[in-house]
Amino acid sequence: MQANPSFRLVYVPGVTPGKWVRVWEERLPDVPLTLVAVPVAEGAATLLADAADAGLVRLPVDRDRLSAIPLYTEATVVVFPKDHWLAAADEVPLADLAEEVVFHPLDDTLGWAELPGRPAIERPATTADAIELVAAGVGVLLVPQSLARFHHRRDLTFRTVSDAPQSQVALAWQLDRTTDLIEEFIGIVRGRTVNSSRGRGQTPPAAEQPKKAAAGGGRPRAGSGKPAAAGRSGGGKSGGGRPAAGRSGSGKAGAPRRGRPRRSS
Structure with missing residues (x-):
């Protein structure tokens, strides 16, 4: 990939790329995306002239020279x-x-x-x-x-x-130029999340490990010998997670209280 990457996106009248551009800026803030607006008849020609990396154009296009993914059909x-x-x-x-x-x-x-x-x-x-x-x-x-x-x-x-x-709008690019950045934009228009994206904006697997550990709720690993944090009550020892006898709200409902009976008057 080039040292200072950028991405040029051509689009034709009627197409509104704003929502996808916003996602791009969130995922790849170091890669500027430049929008190139052209008349509807010049969308594919702009791609073939290397004036843009990808384009939101109207079908049909020359499939012998351009790859195209249909996105939606208009009324x-x-x-x-x-x-x-x-x-x-x-x-x-x-x-x-x-x-x-x-x-x-x-x-x-x-x-x-x-x-x-x-x-x-x-x-x-x-x-x-x-x-x-x-x-x-x-x-x-x-x-x-x-x-x-x-x-x-x-x-x-x-x-x-x-x-x-009806007219179809598609994402198109030159047939032999499917770069990482184009894969990233394909993922964006298809609604892929960051973790499922194939492009450079994908979060490395190692970065996900601390989140998975945190999601365990402090549960110890098997054989560690450390009691679970949830087994402690009020800062005192709980006897392996069982409630202390005689405390309010502990034990079985309706259990009799131990001690000397009160003398009847």
Whole structure:
């Protein structure tokens, strides 16, 4: 590993790496993590150009050159103006968009086999450009839900489209460059604990031994000859852990008290 390691993580719009970055900073405070935000179409290209060590990108990617672990799948929504007739529905099927102009930006991430609705005269260059056209009342746009939130405008809203293709977000890196730091980040996004992680943030087994000893509650080792600390009561000798006779709360309930009987008057 290099003398002064660092880790560069590229991510695309709609992906929020903050929770994983916080875990990284807790586990590897000596390894700075640099975030690199890029347009959705440049996620994989950034990795192949060695401009980042790993990336949170949208599938598909070139599996001959990149390793990828799918993390989650997003719901697809349709974005439209708040006063549009679609706002009356809780969920919109694709069939309801048959007469709508549906924008298909060049950076689309849904991979349509067949586009719904009526095509626009030109394809917008980006999702951001398509959002501007939707706000102008020209048509509607289908995107992953996180992108609808990323491009939020007060004059627009969205509804879920359950029968539309969906977008997958994945952790990707170059196929032949699975480093210790990448293994560490894989463990973080998969929710591994520090002790189960395969990366350099793993706690050495020797460091766990004192904790295990402390968890024994002071129990002596077999054959040590030392009495257990729990067997002593109030600082005096207890006769091997048995309660002393005559003390309050000791012995069997209801046992008679010994001594001379009191004379009746």
